[in-house]
Amino acid sequence: MERITSEEQYRQIISSEQPTVIKYYATWCPDCKNLDRFIDDIIAEHQDKQWYSIDAEELQAIAEENDVRGIPSLLVYKNGEKVAHLHSKFAKTPDQVKEYLNEISN
Numbered sequence: 001m002e003r004i005t006s007e008e009q010y011r012q013i014i015s016s017e018q019p020t021v022i023k024y025y026a027t028w029c030p031d032c033k034n035l036d037r038f039i040d041d042i043i044a045e046h047q048d049k050q051w052y053s054i055d056a057e058e059l060q061a062i063a064e065e066n067d068v069r070g071i072p073s074l075l076v077y078k079n080g081e082k083v084a085h086l087h088s089k090f091a092k093t094p095d096q097v098k099e100y101l102n103e104i105s106n
Contacts, residue, residue, distance in 0.1 A: 001043065005052040008060055013052055014077035018105070020050040024066075024073045026057050029103050031092060032072045038094045049076070076104055 003021065004010050013020055023039070032062035043051050056063040057073050066075055070088030074097065077083065086100045 001039070001053045001078075004059070007059065007062060009082075010054065010059065010081065013050070014082075016050060016077075017079055018046070018050055019083070020045075020077045021101075022051065022075050022077065023051075023053040024056045024063055024068045024071055024075065026040045026051060026055060026071050027087060031100045035072045035091060035097075038099070042094065042097055045098070046105075048105075073080050074100065079093050 004013060004022065010022075014022075023032075025035075039079070054062065055082050056068055056073075066082055068075070069086070072091050074086040074091055075082055075084065084100070084104045086097065089101070090096050
């Protein structure tokens, strides 16, 4: 999963017509490390989406702009707009993440 390191890169990535999932995380976050254990299998099942990650502390203004209040959070963008937001308390298991992605795909 490619890491977003600037606001300019973020703006370019979210403007895609293809659904783009961005994982908001922090290096110290235990739930983020847990998500990392199973996210690769989910990415393999959802290759119709672009996948990126962003350190919510490094690019705090972007996290605040998107109402990221907890981490990890998975946000989906299309054509420059946020179309879905999986808050941290619902991103703890593979089943929760899969259900979220399946709902937005329909």
